[in-house]
Amino acid sequence: MSGTENLSPRAARLREAGHKLTNARLTVLGVLEESGGHITSSEVLDKVEAIDSSIGRASVFRTLDLLTSLSIIRPTYLNSSMTPTYVLMPDGHHHHIVCTNCNRIIEFENCGLGAIAAELEERLHVKLTGHLLEFYGICEKCS
Amino acid sequence: MSGTENLSPRAARLREAGHKLTNARLTVLGVLEESGGHITSSEVLDKVEAIDSSIGRASVFRTLDLLTSLSIIRPTYLNSSMTPTYVLMPDGHHHHIVCTNCNRIIEFENCGLGAIAAELEERLHVKLTGHLLEFYGICEKCS
DNA sequence: TTAGATGCAAATAGTTTGCATTTGT
């Protein structure tokens, strides 16, 4: 391979942070990006296996950890339990509503948290890179 | 035991939701309440074991699931990985900042999400019972 | 009294490790 061409923005971030763009990493990233924003670790494992069965489980987990440390994805508990669901953080943030009865996820845009983030950065001397906002409640069908 | 006296508000919610107030449940609840708001499942397991070793692991997990379904607590990924950290949702909500470098947690009050919640309830026909807001970034010491 | 909850111990599932080998840059 030659240069810097054709990199997805997330792949570019990986490289900029000093990590190699390996086949395992790019495959995991591709699976995440095609997921629509919510995918469990075992779904990632299955899809990666289907695409290239030579990629080992350990590398998938290592990649998920790496992407998490870069705030490209974030693990959260959405289904029953045990396995994390990874959420893509497209512009550094993600929001949804979880029905605590049927586990349905309702996405929404626009959380209006920019002002709060700015205030926290100044008051607490932190540099914020993203956020995840989850509301819990009962969806229309369950009420 | 006789009646309805001396129940913590959370225990009362359990009973109101139609669940029995058993020794295992009250012990787990006590451990959570003494935790200061953040505690991993294995810490809960250890503390419950120390208080009453006759309580089985399975009941601890069953209680954590039950409390989660009632939005009394919420599992989230805060440390390295694998084990969830349960967060108490005192007034139905909880907020913090996670340093993505050192994993330090910085708590803050006041998220100003009441208005957003009300708007979502009306627009999406849901009944919201709580929320969790996590910011990710770099803390003062790590920058 | 009795549906609901428990404790046990075994089974399952999910994740991590160590290390020799391979690969991006």
Added chain:
DNA sequence: ACAAATGCAAACTATTTGCATCTAA
């Protein structure tokens, strides 16, 4: 060239299950 990353398979850890027994209401 060489530090970084990989794949493997075994080890580990965390959680769940089935069921006979117990208990809160």
